[in-house]
Amino acid sequence: MTLQEGRVISEAVTSPAPPSRRGARLGFGNWLLPIYAIIAFVFLLIPIGYTFVFSFNDSIKSNIVWRGFTFDKWLNVCDQIDVCVAFGNSLIIGVTATVIATVLGTMIAIALVRYRFRFRSAISLLLFLPMATPEVVLGAGLAAEFLGAGVQKGLGTIIIAHVMFCVSFVVVTVKARVSTLDPALEEAGRDLYGSPNQVFWRITFPLLLPGIIAAALLSFALSFDDFIITNFNAGTTSTFPKYIYISAARGIPAEANVIASAVFFIAIILVLVAQISSARKRKQLAHVG
């Protein structure tokens, strides 16, 4: 997932629920639209299917011509050691950046909803701007700063860059959750002589957890697939997208397709599990109500 993709996902996550679910009877093309939708989905999924199919290609070096079916690349992914090193770096960067960005962003989100303070609109603007800035500008700006300060580029500078663009997305996602939180629950905790610490960790935090988890997953996905900002601040350090960019000229090994396909299926399973569990919760709530 790239940076812009996060903008859309966080938008979908934070948009309010629709008022009604009335069926539509009107409009032209009652059969035309479904057919169009099917064609559109096939079109959207073509490159994914291609990447998956070619992860089974018995290729030698470049993975362009079909040479026969094999499970070999899935079983021995790390035969191409460079792919695995790059993938490992991406995981380290993703996890570290996600933890830092989630902590910083969650704190800001709580402050924005729960407290009054001066310079509120300036702070909102500062949080919004990174999401409206082209990635190439974010990457070049940070690289110019590192250059001026004489900082050696590497794993550390990549993590710094990733935290920077993840924070705003964490704020948007967690903020949506904080504003749906009923303050009466925390008041009840205080009325029952809970200390501020207890109230936060026993009541507020568990209630915010789904939003925090969603924000963390979004951050990780953003960090994992980021190429443009990484490319400006990586130095000689390799990440998975950077590896693909560099090898694009001489051909991508099938092992890269294996890793990309595996990541794809894990992500889709996570999304589906989240959807099913939230649908189940809604059903339970419907029973109670």
Place this chain on the structure above:
Amino acid sequence: MAFSAFATGTAQEQAPRRKSKIALLLLLPGILYLALFFLVPLVSLVITSFQAPVLNGDIGEFQTSFKWENYVDVVNTYGEHILRSFGYAILATIFALLFSYPLAYFIGVKARRWPVLQNLMLVLVIAPFFISFLLRTLAWKSILSDESFVITGLKALSLMAPDAHFTGTAAAVVFGLTYNFIPFMTLPLYSSLERLDTRLLEAGSDLYSTPAKTFLKVTIPLSMTGIVSGVLLTFIPAAGDYINASRDFLGGTGTAMIGNVIESNFLVTLNYPVAAALSIILMAVILVMVTVYVKRSGTEDLL
């Protein structure tokens, strides 16, 4: 929506007047971080854009000066790339809108009766996000290469000149930009069409309006927030992208965009002042276009 999430004032009114010391403690680390690694970089980019490269100096060396001519030089040298970037981005945005509107309408309005199907289709729309951006672009490069059955098929049917290419052309770059940014258009359109009250469409037809007229006078205006959001979310990244236009991906020798020039000046020829000046131009043009567009479309609370 993400673009309006920070603009709402309701949170402030609800926010109780409580210890601002705690608020400061909560805000400070994150805000300092953004100041240090977002604001300072922007400022250092502006400063770098006015520096002069040292003749016969070390690679990438530049001296402190105030050389605003950098901007004139950059526009003279790379004017073509700047125009091309915005041209490609506008085309990709239009195609993405045309592709996405019927799809978002189907998911958001027609499929309302089947929430499970609706959710499944939303997952399918964002599915391309979960496979590496670079790999899915390379996949299109292979699928549409000169030897691929798609292109050989088109040539056999005489729909394409026998010596024509697709990859490496401007059309391929626009195609790649369109494909990669379609979900950015579809999701905001979906979230505004999902809330469309279909009784208003019924009212239109009750008043003897043709379906086409109802669509133009009711559906489109009611989904304007989605259109504005989608256009911005597609246009901004498309204008700054340099993957699709890169020669190793879908582009060719004559398709370099502003992002490609910034990248090569920053990372290959180490001409930092030029790269910085181009970045500032890109950012400024985008901010101006976004502001004008948002004002024209009448959804000023978007930013």
